[in-house]
Amino acid sequence: MSNVFIAFQHNEESRPVVDAIVADNPAAVVVRSPGLVKIDAPNRLQIRRATIEEQTGRPYDLQQLHVNLVTLSGHIDEDEDQLTLSWKH
Amino acid sequence: MNIDLQAREIEPLRHTYAHVARYVGDDKPASRYQEAIFGAQPSANFHYRPTWDPTHEIFDASRSKVVLADWYALKDPRQFYYASWSMARARQQDAVESNFQFVESRGMVDKIPDALRHKAVQVLMPLRHAAWGANMNNASICAYGYGTAFTAPAMFHAMDNLGVAQYLTRLGLALDDPAVLDEGKAAWLNDAHWQQLRHCVEDTLVVKDPFELFVAQNLALDGLLYPLVYGSFVDDHVALQGGTAVAMLTAFMPEWHDESARWVDAVVKTAAAESEANRLQISAWVQAWTERAQAALAPVARLALGDAGGDALDEAAARLAERCRKAGVRG
Numbered sequence: 001m002s003n004v005f006i007a008f009q010h011n012e013e014s015r016p017v018v019d020a021i022v023a024d025n026p027a028a029v030v031v032r033s034p035g036l037v038k039i040d041a042p043n044r045l046q047i048r049r050a051t052i053e054e055q056t057g058r059p060y061d062l063q064q065l066h067v068n069l070v071t072l073s074g075h076i077d078e079d080e081d082q083l084t085l086s087w088k089h
Numbered sequence: 090m091n092i093d094l095q096a097r098e099i100e101p102l103r104h105t106y107a108h109v110a111r112y113v114g115d116d117k118p119a120s121r122y123q124e125a126i127f128g129a130q131p132s133a134n135f136h137y138r139p140t141w142d143p144t145h146e147i148f149d150a151s152r153s154k155v156v157l158a159d160w161y162a163l164k165d166p167r168q169f170y171y172a173s174w175s176m177a178r179a180r181q182q183d184a185v186e187s188n189f190q191f192v193e194s195r196g197m198v199d200k201i202p203d204a205l206r207h208k209a210v211q212v213l214m215p216l217r218h219a220a221w222g223a224n225m226n227n228a229s230i231c232a233y234g235y236g237t238a239f240t241a242p243a244m245f246h247a248m249d250n251l252g253v254a255q256y257l258t259r260l261g262l263a264l265d266d267p268a269v270l271d272e273g274k275a276a277w278l279n280d281a282h283w284q285q286l287r288h289c290v291e292d293t294l295v296v297k298d299p300f301e302l303f304v305a306q307n308l309a310l311d312g313l314l315y316p317l318v319y320g321s322f323v324d325d326h327v328a329l330q331g332g333t334a335v336a337m338l339t340a341f342m343p344e345w346h347d348e349s350a351r352w353v354d355a356v357v358k359t360a361a362a363e364s365e366a367n368r369l370q371i372s373a374w375v376q377a378w379t380e381r382a383q384a385a386l387a388p389v390a391r392l393a394l395g396d397a398g399g400d401a402l403d404e405a406a407a408r409l410a411e412r413c414r415k416a417g418v419r420g
Contacts, residue, residue: 012121012173032117033098057166057351058177
């Protein structure tokens with residue numbers, strides 16, 4: 001078992017994304033360092049558009065998260081509704 | 090000489106203001122929305138009661154029959170504070186602006202059949218005055234309501250209504266001569282189709298209970314008016330008969346209504362869930378004002394859609410009843 005992670009700049013735009021990740025991935029661990037929020041999760045981490053929209057009450061385009069994305073590790077599976085990191089091919 | 094640069098994390102002693110932490114805890118940083126809303130309502134140390142209303146304090150929760158232990162419970166699911174609200178609206182303004190440019194640069198107004206253009210102007214121009222009434226009412230909710238969570242978005246909503254009135258004005262100027270604005274006002278004041286709606290809007294202007302006004306204006310009246318006019322009339326009727334330009338120029342309204350309906354529903358749901366007394370009181374308001382608004386909009390529906398108007402209004406009423414049911418009140 002190995003971790004995947006994703007890190008965002010710590011600001012108002014990334015806050016609902018981080019909250020959504022925590023809601024969808026119970027095993028995720030949030031590490032807040034100055035200016036940066038890094039989220040580690042064992043094996044798999046999923047970001048769902050629907051959950052972010054629940055947080056904000058407004059439509060969200062998943063591409064918006066790239067504005068605040070700093071770094072990530074894992075293989076990416078991405079479409080309009082979700083972005084999943086895992087080590088599966 | 091070597092200089093060793095190290096990043097060192099300094100754990101802040103406090104994550105947010107004490108008055109915000111009382112509501113959200115101090116274990117993680119509070120969001121800007123929480124910092125803008127929680128603890129912002131003035132609540133103590135008023136020296137005098139207002140001379141214009143000596144039975145209440147300046148900010149007084151007892152102006153409403155709805156009783157809440159904590160008015161900060163009426164959170165806005167959109168989490169609008171000034172910056173996020175104005176940025177969201179600026180984006181929508183850009184979209185509408187480019188719609189206006191698109192319509193004007195391609196002469197799309199000239200391609201609308203004349204009869205349809207007149208019908209659109211006839212139905213939409215008097216609604217500037219209904220939108221102004223909604224602006225006044227939401228400003229009143231902000232002034233006399235209690236709790237920043239409830240009053241701040243009401244002020245945003247008031248400005249949004251002003252925006253709707255301004256888009257309608259620009260639509261009128263794009264479709265026809267400036268004289269249509271005066272004709273719209275004359276119809277609002279004198280034309281028999283509009284008198285019941287005007288009567289209804291003017292009656293809401295003097296409602297004293299801010300929560301009743303919220304239900305009357307934002308849930309009942311707008312909950313019927315927007316689906317009827319911008320859904321059934323503009324999108325399903327005018328657009329299909331060659332008036333796509335009208336639908337493009339009013340694109341903001343249905344989008345805004347769907348968005349703000351989430352806030353309206355959340356406020357009603359939270360307040361009704363607090364106690365049985367609240368639920369009964371809100372249900373009574375919903376029923377009375379929905380009935381009133383439906384009767385007031387019947388002549389407008391006929392004016393807009395002819396014989397199909399009745400069905401369109403019933404459809405809007407069914408959608409509103411469904412919203413009320415989800416919010417836990419009887420519609």
